[in-house]
Structure formats: C-alpha cells, structure tokens
Amino acid sequence: AYHEKVINHYESPRNVGSLNKNDPTVGTGLVGSPACGDVMKLQIKVDDNGIIQDVKFKTFGCGSAIASSSFVTEHIKGLSLEQAGQVKNTEIAKELSLPPVKLHCSMLAEDAIRSAIRDYKTKR
C-alpha cells in the first residue's frame, strides 16, 4: 500500500538520464547505499549565478529510490547550490509518505545531491 505520489513518480520518473560529466558546469554525484547495496547517479548543471538549471538521475535502486530521486530532481531545479545542499531525506520521505523501512532509499537521494554539489565545486 504505497502512497499515490510514490507510484506516480515510480511509473513516470522525471529527469531520467545523463548530462555530460566532462562539462565544467556539470557536477556528478555517484553514491551507494550501505543498507541495501543499491546505487544512484545524480547530475546537476549550474549556471553563472550558481543556480541549478538542469538535473538528471539514474538509479539501480528500488521503486522508492526511483521516486525519491525523481521528486528531488524536480525539487532542486531552480535552487541555488546552498539551498539544494540543505535538502534532507526526511523531507523527501515525508513528501512521498515512504514507510520507515524505505528511509534509506530517500537517503540515497540526499547523498547524491551532496555528492553532485561537491563534484561541481571541486571542478571550479
């Protein structure tokens, strides 16, 4: 009995795909979940003002991981790096009504954003 919003993001995930990781305005986050062994890639493209213009993700994770990352790509588009870096997995989980056993799936999405921001900053 999953929440309608999770099912919707799972069945029609937004922003699935890849950006060019060699583009200097792109940051790539690649993270794995210690809890379940699943992996997620999330990429951001940042404009001159430090605003996230575009976001893409790919995951080998479960339905909740797909929904969490799909939701989060929509959520951080248009945010500054600082704002995006403050997104918490508990917000994602609440928004999607994830059951407690699936909290680590939303953690994967939080970790992926941070990792993408870190990569972008390292490249600058």
Added chain:
Amino acid sequence: AYHEKVINHYESPRNVGSLNKNDPTVGTGLVGSPACGDVMKLQIKVDDNGIIQDVKFKTFGCGSAIASSSFVTEHIKGLSLEQAGQVKNTEIAKELSLPPVKLHCSMLAEDAIRSAIRDYKTKR
C-alpha cells in the same frame, strides 16, 4: 559494476504485467522481502497438463529484483509446477552474477514462484 545480464533484464524486463487473478488456471504469488521491504507479484497460468504456459510479474523492488524476476519468468515458462517449485534463488543469483548484498532480491523471486504455485493449488 553489475553484470551485463542483470543490466539487460533491468533495462528490458520480460513478462511485466498481470494475469486475471480470478481465472481458475492462474496462480498469484504476492511476497515481500523482510530485508529491504520491497514487494513482488508473480503470476502463472497453468495448462491441463500442469505445465506453466504464461508468467507475468510486477515489482516495486530494485534493479536486481527486476532482473531476477524477469529472468525467472522466462526460465519457468514451459516447466511443470514441480520443476518450477524447485528453482532456487542461488541459481538465479549465479546466472545473473548478483553480488552477495543482493541475494535477498533473488530470494524474493524464489518466494514469489512458490507463493504462486501454492495459490494455484489452493484454487483447484
């Protein structure tokens, strides 16, 4: 670094869908994984000779769960109920070269087959 065969089943899963659960020749298995909280539905359609004619699955699970169930639906089509009931998750994991942390995903597929066979037998 997942094996090519997992990726292929994940990206082009076979036999995704549903059969009519009210059809007396259809057995429906619905199982959940205690390890990760994911769920899987697997259905078999059995002919008069006890041979599995058709198989469909749906899962909210991860890439390895999708690949395991996709592989298994192809594998059990044409088998007798007895043969299908003997499929072990370790075979599935070996065939797909799943890493140890993903063994529970193939277990979900094994459990789903058994549960579908049980449901079919209960209906007869």
